[in-house]
Amino acid sequence: MEIVCPAGTPAALRAAVKAGAHTIYCGFADETNARNFPGLNFDRAEMREGVAFAHAHGAKVLVAINTFPRAGSEHIWHSAVADAGAAQADAVILADAGLLDYAARHHPDLRRHLSVQAAAANADVINFYAKSFGIKRVVLPRVLSVAEIAEINAETDIETEVFVFGGLCVMAEGRCSLSSYATGKSPNMNGVCSPASHVEYVDTNGKLEARLGGYAIHRVGQGEPAPYPTLCKGCFSAGDKTGYLFEDPVSLNAEQLIPQLAKAGVTALKIEGRQRSRSYVAQVVRNFRAAVDALEAGRAMPQGMMARLSEGQAETTGAYKKTWR
Amino acid sequence: MELTVGTNQFFWKSDQWASLYDELATAPVDRVVLGELVCSKRLPFYQDRIEGAISTLVDAGKQVSLTSLALVTLKRERKMTAELAEIGVDIEVNDLTALAYLPENMPFSVGPLVNVYNESTLAWLAGLGATRISLPPELPLASIKVLTAAANDLGVAIEVWGFGRIPLAMSGRCYHARLHGRTKINCQFACEDDPDGLQVRTLEDQPFLAMNGVQTLSDSYACVAHQIEALKDAGVSSLRLSPQSTGFVQLSRLFRQHIDGALDAATLAAKARELGSDVRLSDGFLSGARGADWSGDAPAA
Amino acid sequence: MSQAALCIPILPPAISRAVQVLPLLPLSLSLTAYSRRVAKNHPSLFRRLGDYGHARFILDPTDLPFVIYLEPNGGAPRVTVRRRSVTADGEARIAGPLAALLGLVHGAYDGDALFFSRDLVVEGDTAAALALRNAVDDAELDLAEEIGGMSGPLAKPLHRLIGFIEGRTGVFLSRPEEVAPW
Secondary structure, X not given: OEEEEEOOOHHHHHHHHHOOOOEEEEOEOOOOOOOOOOOOOEOHHHHHHXXXXXXXXXXXXXXXXXXXOOOOOHHHHHHHHXXXXXXXXXXXXXXXXXXXXXXXXXXXXXXXXXXXXXXXXXXXXXXHHHHHHOOOEEEOOOOOOHHHHHHHHHHOOOEEEEEEEEOOOOEEEEEEOHHHHHHOOOHHHHXXXXXXXXXXEEEEOXXXXXXXXXXXXXXXXOOOOXXXXXXXXXXXXXXXXXEOOOOOOOEEEOHXXXXXXXXXXXXXXXXXXXXXXXXXXXXXXXXXXXXHHHHHOOOOOOXXXXXXXXXXXXXXXXXXXXXXX | OEEEEOOOOOOOOHHHHHHHHHHHOOOOOOXXXXXXXXXXXXXXXXXXXHHHHHHHHHHOOOEEEEEOOOOOOOHHHHHHHHHHOOOOOEEEEOOHHHHHOOOOOOOEEEOOOOOXXXXXXXXXXXXXXXXXXXOOOOOOHHHHHHHHHXXXXXOOEEEEEEEEEEEEEEEOOOHHHHHOOOOOOOOOOHHXXXXXXXXXXXXXXXXXXXXXXXXXEEEEEEEOHHHHHHHHHHOOOEEEEOOOOOOHHHHHHHHHHHHOOOOOHHHHHHHHHHHOOOOOEEOHXXXXXXXXXXXXXXXXX | OOOOOOOOOXXXXXXXXXXXXXXXXXXHHHHHHHHHHHHHHOHHHHHXXXXXXXXXXXXXXXXXXXXXXXXXXHHOOEEEEEEOOOOOOOOEEEEEOHHHHHHHHOOOOOHHHHHHOOOOEEEEOHHHHHHHHHHHHHHOOOHHHHHHOOOOHHHHHHHHHXXXXXXXXXXXXXXXXXXXXX
């Protein structure tokens, strides 16, 4: 199976390639991609150099252009697609139907992947995207169980890519406005969720309180793990209950499910985390590469390796197991 | 400017569900969208009332659309979505999955849960047969203006979220079930006790969101009272009002009066607040720094 | 699934006391000279800072008696070292044991992981801190190598500081080739 790794910087790209990534995904340093964070991403020259470096080492580069172009400013996204092509990227990862249509018309030879942000959650809509825009691969939304992924693969010829490690969206991706409701900045429009610019940490009576857009998202005591104040992983009250009503501050680790995902017909395993450091990327890639190599050699999966890297140091297999719902 | 009644997003008892549409027959609204948007498990409870509701509304001269499900994953949901096209009324597409089943050249509407953010997506949908697009509630006024201009050129009508708790997210997970310590499969329909959604508060007891099964909404009720003129100028053809369990027909009358210039924005906002209980308003997605903001005189959400 | 916590070494009080006697003005001047050298060798670091290229960062090694004020100043950086008792404002404060801060610079640790485990504390403008961390991570800095390349009177206080700390295990003074601290 193909390991698809994040790179927020050229240094992370090189680290991932050296650590054994088959494929790297990254984005331009602007609002055209869903990790539009301060200090991250690639300018045009860095993208060209990054692709050349990866190709020289036998790895591929996918360019994520997976926000929804702003009305009146679509040219920014159009030039991102053109520049990804010019940089010799192996594919672009797109979410917006209009942008897919544009890419299919103007850059027919540039391979198109359907981003997780399109939340294409069944075989019929995936085949419809394939028919309409000639997509070759779909990144499946994190709402599906392994059985459902197998069903999808049985009914489509389009390659499937699934997330196996890192941050976990609880909501169907690309269809969530929680962040813009609280901060004015959204994943769909600005490429950010719960942006750092709207985060405030306050130390009160030994408790660390995290606020987002002025809303208290959670408090942790001295020495407790501190999750990032992502809205859907906040601590809230409803009725007479208080707690993590949407999702606990956990991150996804489907390492042990790799054999099942392979059996379900999945082509590529994706690691989340373009905002993480080059050391994190290298570490995670090395572990997952070892896991797929073990699978292909018929050996047992290596046992749990990376809890420390996880958010809040707790993990979940997410929607892959039906009970998550 | 017309008024459209959006799909009821919540889970109501079938009698309450049906009586909404009986009442709407005499309400000053032009169009009604009905059907199940949020959770396919709810549909069997009122499915046999849909036909009656459609006839009542059509007899009353209303345009009627049936919504598609917002997130289609299961086989039964795919079947349910495919069958929509056979019913013979206009379909409001709320997940692109529905497009896979529509016969070519069959006109359709596009609902607020489809990501129409720019002219290319709008043109692509128009090319497939979209005649009406209800824009995502997150869009700012600047985008609405550009899209409305593009839509007018293509003969597509543009609708904007006018009033009601804002749909913010869909999930594979049911939060009502989770709150009650159940799984989605064995949810026991925990959401039916909250006909307007269940308020979610922050640790400081500040009202923030509302849960509705697999859907998350805003706590605040979006209200475009203060933007009517800007929306009219932009060429928006219709406002969408989202059903609530109390005073909804009265709400539609207030909006009609406001659009016709017979009721000022502040009074509309004040009266709209009184129709529900514990209602906060917002219009920040249109013109504020963030969705939760309110440009009126009352305290923000 | 759990795992032994990442163990960030904390400098013993003896080191902290010894460092206390260092004259801070020469240290500030030499760190400024050092940061200009980094600026010259890594111009992209300052481009990555974007809007925060003129912010003031407070780097607070909690096991040392002083804090470091870093002003990228659009590519002509300035570094000021002050006693912890002297307070001044900055856009963002990043605090943690010296080993954590240096490990971050050298790519030995992941910033998010240090944050989740509370080994690193961020205050003030979180976006500014994030920009700095990401820019530094991309620059693949090697502190010891760059300091080693410095000569003249401004290098002396730095060599003296290194002399205090060197030999203590676990403090990443250089960029490790292969890191697996967790």
